[in-house]
Structures are given as structure tokens and as C-alpha cells.
Amino acid sequence: MTITQAIYHDAILPEHKGNPLIEALPPKIxxxxxxxxxxxxxxxxxxxxxxxxxxxxxxxxxxxxxxRQPLTDYESCFRAIERAIKKGYSAKNPLSPTTAQYLHYLVDERPEIEPRTGFFQPKGEGLTLIGERGVGKSSMLEQVLNYFPNVIEHDSYKGCSLTALKQVVWIKVDCPSNSSVRDLCEEILSVLDLSLDKEKTKPAGTIGALVRQLEQCIKSSFLGMLIIESPRVHRRPVCLSQATLPDSFKLS
Structure with a gap:
């Protein structure tokens, strides 16, 4: 796990400028x-x-x-992940009133009062990597992900205090072989706790409460990308309905 102190680089796109979550990422090269x-x-x-x-x-x-000899697929994978992380963060500027409201309320409990910068509009993007067993998918993915730090710690940005803000850029978990949504949610919670170096969060008792708990943890950690790796052998097919997952998981 890589934890780095934020070093800001000027963003290329105008809509990314002034967003510390994007400007703290490795510069495009x-x-x-x-x-x-x-x-x-x-x-x-x-x-x-x-x-x-x-x-x-x-x-x-x-x-x-x-x-390790990168092939042409490495570039496609790297650029796709780089774009997806930035696209997700483009809607989550921690200095924006929109993000402040987004962090404070659950999706289904958002008040009618609209911030001056507008309501939060998710821009998350989903990627799927499919291939034959043993061709190097996991090795390629791990190499690409390790290019980015796991966690970035922010103190201040252009005179604005960001004390105690920890940005979890990415985490990777294994999909449970029993297709259990609860087991998956608990695994994500556990990995987030480990990334943030905090005590283990006690999972909520019901699936609904656990999903809401996970949603808040994903929000507060500013998670950029969640990678779920499917197990090689299933006792039954893994099928996780979007209806059972928090909005933070869903494509938009």
C-alpha cells in the first residue's frame, strides 16, 4: 500500500482546475x-x-x-483507468458546496435546497476486463494500479485547509465465491479501514443499513476506483444486482 503526501500539479482540462483530488494525482505523461x-x-x-x-x-x-514487457493492451488499460479516476473525481471537488452536501446526506435523503453550485451529479465510469485464464490480466491490472498511490494525504490547497482529508485513490477486493452482497460489502469496508489506517468498522446488522454505511464510507474516503476481481472458480455464477449496491457503485 502506497501512502503519499499531496503534491499538486496544474490540471490540463479547465473543468479539472482547482480540484485538489485531481491535481494531486500523478501528472499525465x-x-x-x-x-x-x-x-x-x-x-x-x-x-x-x-x-x-x-x-x-x-x-x-x-x-x-x-x-515485465508491457504490450499494447497495457496502454489501453492504463489510459482507461486514468480517465475513469479523473472523471469520477471531476464531480467531487472537496472545496465545492455541492460536494459538501453530497458528503453530508445519503442519496435518498438529499434536501430540496440546491447549493449555489448545483446538486451533485455522479460521473462514475465502469470498466470490465475480460480474458482467458492465465494470460496476465491480474498482473497487468496490478502494475497499472500500482502506478497510482493508494492513498493521498492532503493538508492544505492554495491556502485552503484540507486537514485530515485522506483520498483513497483505489482499492481492490475479491468478489466472494458465494455471491454474497453482504460479504462483498464487509470486505470493502475492511479494505477501506486498512487503507485509512483506522480501527475496523463494525458492519451494520442488516443489508440495507450495511449498504448505507458503506455508501458513507466510500464518500468520506473520496474513493476514486473500486476494483472487484471475480474468483476463478465459482460454485455458482456471481450476479450482483445494481439494485442491491449503493449508488457509489453504479454506472452513471
Whole structure:
């Protein structure tokens, strides 16, 4: 888990300017530069391949698992995640009255009084990564996600105090093999607590209360992206209805 102190960079798009959640993200750079970050070539020497002891040669073969050579799919995945995170944050400027109201009320309890900056309009985006087993989907995804910090701590932004604001950029959880919405919600709560370095949150007793509890935790942590990885083997198909998940999960 990577926790960094916020370093702000000027946003490219006008609608992103003045949003500390976006300006604290790594600046946009050319793919050639990103590729050098993803690449990893273990040290190799001719004398190793010609070593007379086969056990030595066999031991060096373990380094093959460390080899990383980004393919064309890496760029598509990286840019898609980069866009999705920024798009979600574009509606959640912590300095905006709209976001203040969004954080204070549940979606179905929003008052009729409209902030001067308007009601909150979610801009979350969903992505699906599908492929054959063993082709490197998880490895690629983990490499791309690790380019971004897990948590960014904010103190102040251009003279405005942001004390105690922790921005959880992304978390990754495994979808429960039993397709249980409750188990999934509790896992997300647990990972959020771990990311924020806080005591374990006691899950609510009912599914409805748990979903509302999770919604508030996702909001207050300014979660940028939630990755749910499907298990490789199911006893039954995983089917999580959007109706049973908080609005923070849903596409908009």
C-alpha cells in the first residue's frame, strides 16, 4: 500500500482546475515514459547460461517471473483507468458546496435546497476486463494500479485547509465465491479501514443499513476506483444486482 503526501500539479482540462483530488494525482505523461516504469528486465549474464552447474542455471530461471514487457493492451488499460479516476473525481471537488452536501446526506435523503453550485451529479465510469485464464490480466491490472498511490494525504490547497482529508485513490477486493452482497460489502469496508489506517468498522446488522454505511464510507474516503476481481472458480455464477449496491457503485 502506497501512502503519499499531496503534491499538486496544474490540471490540463479547465473543468479539472482547482480540484485538489485531481491535481494531486500523478501528472499525465507520455506512454513511452510510463512504459519504462512498467518494464522490468532481470539481470542476465552469458556466464550464467553457460555455467557448468545445472542447479545454478535452474536457480536463475526463477527470475523469469520478474520479467515485465508491457504490450499494447497495457496502454489501453492504463489510459482507461486514468480517465475513469479523473472523471469520477471531476464531480467531487472537496472545496465545492455541492460536494459538501453530497458528503453530508445519503442519496435518498438529499434536501430540496440546491447549493449555489448545483446538486451533485455522479460521473462514475465502469470498466470490465475480460480474458482467458492465465494470460496476465491480474498482473497487468496490478502494475497499472500500482502506478497510482493508494492513498493521498492532503493538508492544505492554495491556502485552503484540507486537514485530515485522506483520498483513497483505489482499492481492490475479491468478489466472494458465494455471491454474497453482504460479504462483498464487509470486505470493502475492511479494505477501506486498512487503507485509512483506522480501527475496523463494525458492519451494520442488516443489508440495507450495511449498504448505507458503506455508501458513507466510500464518500468520506473520496474513493476514486473500486476494483472487484471475480474468483476463478465459482460454485455458482456471481450476479450482483445494481439494485442491491449503493449508488457509489453504479454506472452513471
Amino acid at each position: 507520455a506512454w513511452q515514459v510510463v512504459m519504462t516504469v512498467f518494464c522490468n528486465y532481470p539481470d542476465y549474464a552469458e556466464e550464467v547460461s553457460e555455467h557448468p552447474n545445472p542447479l545454478v542455471r535452474e536457480e536463475y530461471l526463477n527470475r523469469i517471473e520478474e520479467l
